[in-house]
Amino acid sequence: MSVFFLYSVILYFRNVEEQGYIELRVTNKDNTLSPKNIDINEVKDFISDVESFLYPNRKEKQNRPHMSYDIEEGSAKHKFFLPITAVILFNGLTSEIKSRNNLDFLDYKRQSIIDKFQKKAVKDGYIIEFNNSIAKESSLVIDYTTNFIMIAPTFYESEFYLYGEIYQEGGKNPNLHITTNKYGNLTIAATKEQIMNGEKKTYKPFGIKVRGKKSLEDDKLSDLELIEFIQYKPVFNKSLLEKVIEKASVNLSKITNVDAWIDDLKTDGI
Known part of the structure; x- marks a missing residue:
């Protein structure tokens, strides 16, 4: 055809x-x-x-x-x-x-x-x-006399994945600062234990999982709190990818409507 x-x-x-x-x-x-x-x-x-x-x-x-x-x-x-x-x-x-x-x-x-x-x-x-x-x-x-009032929420709360370079961490009120491609510089509240645990992360590329608010008006993030660090290693590993695909294929094959399944995911990747 x-x-x-x-x-x-x-x-x-x-x-x-x-x-x-x-x-x-x-x-x-x-x-x-x-x-x-x-x-x-x-x-x-x-x-x-x-x-x-x-x-x-x-x-x-x-x-x-x-x-x-x-x-x-x-x-x-x-x-x-x-x-x-x-x-x-x-x-x-x-x-x-x-x-x-x-x-x-x-x-x-x-x-x-x-x-x-x-x-x-x-x-x-x-x-x-x-x-x-x-x-x-x-x-x-x-017209110029109309006065409908907006009552819809201006943001929603969720969990988000952020990727970028951490350029500062610590402070009297513990937090870290990360630079992302889409949202620029963001401040993430954290605990001393989260910051001190493991290697020093400043000036290294990292992924972090956070909870916070996302504006429905302009997509800006606010009130962000660290959940966990995700080591970000931008190196392609074909063997690892093939193993992950093989392992996931068993459950993925059971999904009858992939688009609907993706729409139901509760976190945003950024």
């Missing part, structure tokens, strides 16, 4: 799936807004926010269907064309916000996007109507 044939089949089924649209109609107080008044950065924000509202996490974004965009007259209509299932989701979520008059049922990411829209409305005197192809009237309206 050729790659061209498979690609043709995918395109066929994509094209036959029923399509619809989502529309964010933006007006201002004196009704003078038009597409030429919209800065490209604002267009970029609308596109990014609608995508994140429909598909809030990385995995959903990676697997999302094709979406296209257009901006039309009528003040300024930001229009998104996509499968009808996504339109139904959008209509359901925005209608529920309107019905409840709060954001309590939404996850943090979606709450933050609605909050961003209402801040934009206040700042620029906007009225934002949420319309779509399956509803006869706006499913939600946000």
Whole structure:
């Protein structure tokens, strides 16, 4: 079976799936807004926010269907064309916000996007109507008087693996400092026993397992406490890798849904 044939089949089924649209109609107080008044950065924000509202996490974004965009007259209509299932989701979520008059049922990411829209409305005197192809009237309206309150937690507590170079350890209140590629310099609370046990670790690459908080807004880590050190030796050992794979294969073969199993893991590797 050729790659061209498979690609043709995918395109066929994509094209036959029923399509619809989502529309964010933006007006201002004196009704003078038009597409030429919209800065490209604002267009970029609308596109990014609608995508994140429909598909809030990385995995959903990676697997999302094709979406296209257009901006039309009528003040300024930001229009998104996509499968009808996504339109139904959008209509359901925005209608529920309107019905409840709060954001309590939404996850943090979606709450933050609605909050961003209402801040934009206040700042620029906007009225934002949420319309779509399956509803006869706006499913939600946000303007400069809207005041939804975010109540979702801003962080979650978990265990994390960090890898980098420890550049300082000790102090009156025992702690260690580690430099990571993604998060820069981090401070980890520890006990004297943890720091003194074993070899001196300063200026050496190490892995550490910690517990602490991770921000849902910007992914920053805080209130970190050391659980244990993990010796980090960046040397490839093919023989050891093959033995580990062989040993793990027995149990891995019993996992029927690998993606779901990975999603259920409780720790983050950094």
